[in-house]
Amino acid sequence: MSEYQYILKTEHLGKSFGSLEVLKDVNLEVKKGEVICIIGPSGAGKSTYLRSLNQLEKITSGKIYLKDELFLHREHNRTVHKSTPEKQKAMLLEMGMVFQRFNLFPHKTVLENVMLAPTLVRKKTKAEAKALSIKLIERVGLSSKLNEYPSKLSGGQQQRVAIARALAMEPEIMLFDEPTSALDPELVGEVLNVMKDLAKQGMTMLCVTHEMGFAKEVADRVVFMADGMILEEGAPKELFEHPKNEKAANFLKSVL
Amino acid sequence: MNIIKKAVRIKEWQRSSKIAAIVIIVIIAVFIGLSLLQLSEEEMMNYASDDVKQMIEEERDSTRKHLTITYNDLGVISYLSFTTSGAAAIKESYVCFLGQVYKADEGAGKLTGQMVNYTYRMLGKGENVLHGVKLTLLLTTASVLIGFIFSIFLALGKIAKNKIISKICSAYIFFFRGTPLLIQLFVVYFSIPGIFGFAWRDLFDTADTEAVYKGAFVAALIAFSLNTAAYCAEIVRAAIQSIDKGQHEAAKALGMSYAQTMSQIVIPQSIRRMIPPLCNEFVMMIKDVSLVFAISLMDITTISKNIMTSEGSYLVFIPALIIYLIITAIFTYIFNKIEIRLSVYE
Numbered sequence: 001m002s003e004y005q006y007i008l009k010t011e012h013l014g015k016s017f018g019s020l021e022v023l024k025d026v027n028l029e030v031k032k033g034e035v036i037c038i039i040g041p042s043g044a045g046k047s048t049y050l051r052s053l054n055q056l057e058k059i060t061s062g063k064i065y066l067k068d069e070l071f072l073h074r075e076h077n078r079t080v081h082k083s084t085p086e087k088q089k090a091m092l093l094e095m096g097m098v099f100q101r102f103n104l105f106p107h108k109t110v111l112e113n114v115m116l117a118p119t120l121v122r123k124k125t126k127a128e129a130k131a132l133s134i135k136l137i138e139r140v141g142l143s144s145k146l147n148e149y150p151s152k153l154s155g156g157q158q159q160r161v162a163i164a165r166a167l168a169m170e171p172e173i174m175l176f177d178e179p180t181s182a183l184d185p186e187l188v189g190e191v192l193n194v195m196k197d198l199a200k201q202g203m204t205m206l207c208v209t210h211e212m213g214f215a216k217e218v219a220d221r222v223v224f225m226a227d228g229m230i231l232e233e234g235a236p237k238e239l240f241e242h243p244k245n246e247k248a249a250n251f252l253k254s255v256l
Numbered sequence: 257m258n259i260i261k262k263a264v265r266i267k268e269w270q271r272s273s274k275i276a277a278i279v280i281i282v283i284i285a286v287f288i289g290l291s292l293l294q295l296s297e298e299e300m301m302n303y304a305s306d307d308v309k310q311m312i313e314e315e316r317d318s319t320r321k322h323l324t325i326t327y328n329d330l331g332v333i334s335y336l337s338f339t340t341s342g343a344a345a346i347k348e349s350y351v352c353f354l355g356q357v358y359k360a361d362e363g364a365g366k367l368t369g370q371m372v373n374y375t376y377r378m379l380g381k382g383e384n385v386l387h388g389v390k391l392t393l394l395l396t397t398a399s400v401l402i403g404f405i406f407s408i409f410l411a412l413g414k415i416a417k418n419k420i421i422s423k424i425c426s427a428y429i430f431f432f433r434g435t436p437l438l439i440q441l442f443v444v445y446f447s448i449p450g451i452f453g454f455a456w457r458d459l460f461d462t463a464d465t466e467a468v469y470k471g472a473f474v475a476a477l478i479a480f481s482l483n484t485a486a487y488c489a490e491i492v493r494a495a496i497q498s499i500d501k502g503q504h505e506a507a508k509a510l511g512m513s514y515a516q517t518m519s520q521i522v523i524p525q526s527i528r529r530m531i532p533p534l535c536n537e538f539v540m541m542i543k544d545v546s547l548v549f550a551i552s553l554m555d556i557t558t559i560s561k562n563i564m565t566s567e568g569s570y571l572v573f574i575p576a577l578i579i580y581l582i583i584t585a586i587f588t589y590i591f592n593k594i595e596i597r598l599s600v601y602e
């Protein structure tokens with residue numbers, strides 16, 4: 001097996017925007033290859049949690065471990081421990097992120113969108129990056145759109161390009177921040193299919209999602225978050241059918 | 257290279273480009289056609305009165321000439337005049353158009369002749385680049401170009417997280433937008449040499465009669481560049497900040513550095529949004545450059561004002577306005593084209 005126990009672990013993660021406490025105390029352990037779906041009512045801090053893993057938000061307090069190594073430790077908005085900048089960068093590159101609003105680069109074609117970061121950040125040659133990108137774009141089923149600009153694509157296609165773009169950095173963990181929430185209902189399926197494929201191939205995934213069907217089918221574990229805390233976690237079947245927490249029960253009743 | 261390749265494929269041009277190309281070609285063709293009909297200076301001389309001819313003959317070899325001959329060729333129309341100062345003043349002028357020579361001493365002929373003469377002088381024909389339209393264009397493009405490049409750093413500085421850099425850049429922008437351009441020009445032209453004990457013309461060989469103009473040009477270029485940088489910086493800053501936050505986040509999530517994010521993602525996207533306000537700034541600059549009349553650089557405005565004072569001709573400003581209008585129209589067209597070209601992905 002792997003040389004580490006957990007690929008990602010957070011302890012007592014807290015995040016406040018001013019006086020608003022979005023994350024109170026989030027503890028989560030993720031093993032390599034696990035698919036975890038995070039569900040919960042809006043305002044629960046699901047997205048903020050995902051974003052703070054990727055350093056898009058600076059956490060107020062708590063510890064983040066990557067591969068059992070302390071990556072960041074902050075208390076009362078002060079950094080207690082931080083790995084070296086080189087290590088930080090390398091570790092952040094282990095995480096790919098897919099956004100709700102795709103955030104493709106509109107002035108670059110599909111191929112350029114996917115190629116850009118591998119050439120700039122991973123310092124691959126143009127040819128290497130191109131070969132890799134074409135392979136990934138094929139994997140998300142968009143080979144025919146290589147030279148289109150994102151504005152010419154449907155939402156579902158754009159999100160698939162965004163997934164390919166994140167995969168091009170060859171991350172070990174993929175973070176999905178409500179990847180299907182901005183899509184028309186008929187386009188949701190194609191994005192979920194790509195994500196299912198990814199899960200099958202053993203990618204470690206953290207998905208914030210409102211697609212309960214997807215969570216039930218694909219997730220190894222479902223995490224219910226509310227009020228900045230994880231209130232319940234467990235196998236999807238158990239959590240969906242016999243939620244122990246009252247809030248989780250209410251939430252599931254309203255969405256299922 | 258791509259631009260050249262595209263330009264060769266005429267069939268794929270846009271309709272508006274084709275029309276513009278045809279209009280330009282027709283204008284050039286008409287211009288060349290008409291100029292073929294023009295008489296040369298010697299041919300026009302033949303139309304002069306006998307008195308004048310005699311005088312030309314007399315003064316051919318003398319070094320001290322009483323007779324002033326002015327010949328202004330604008331291609332399709334030309335103007336020739338003979339004037340003497342003194343008691344028996346001769347004043348004769350002719351206009352040549354479509355191969356015909358008309359007397360231009362009174363009425364409509366005189367007016368036409370004057371306009372040709374004024375336009376000729378304001379275009380700075382027969383003079384070096386520091387005269388007339390050439391000066392206006394050179395000073396405007398050079399200072400906007402320098403100012404724009406400088407403004408990118410100013411804008412990035414203003415939005416930088418470093419408080420000191422941000423404050424310095426903000427103060428710079430505030431200062432140059434908050435004081436009159438004319439006084440900024442005076443400060444650069446008069447005060448700075450005064451304080452540091454030099455003169456702008458010292459930068460050049462002072463035996464050169466043009467050294468004063470060249471020095472004034474450098475001073476004007478510095479003043480205008482510094483000023484337009486402040487205005488452009490606000491344009492650049494607004495354009496950069498108008499780019500969706502998601503673009504920064506996506507780039508950061510992909511591990512790109514701040515410099516990479518700016519140069520690869522944010523600035524390329526914001527350039528298109530800068531074009532309309534930059535065009536505005538450029539057109540403003542064309543007109544602001546007329547302030548150089550205060551440091552006696554010979555731009556369109558100075559020349560027209562000089563003609564007004566020396567000849568009392570109040571109509572001189574009409575060709576001046578038309579010249580400005582044509583320049584502005586051309587640049588507005590160019591900027592529109594750039595904007596369309598940069599919009600391909602939207």
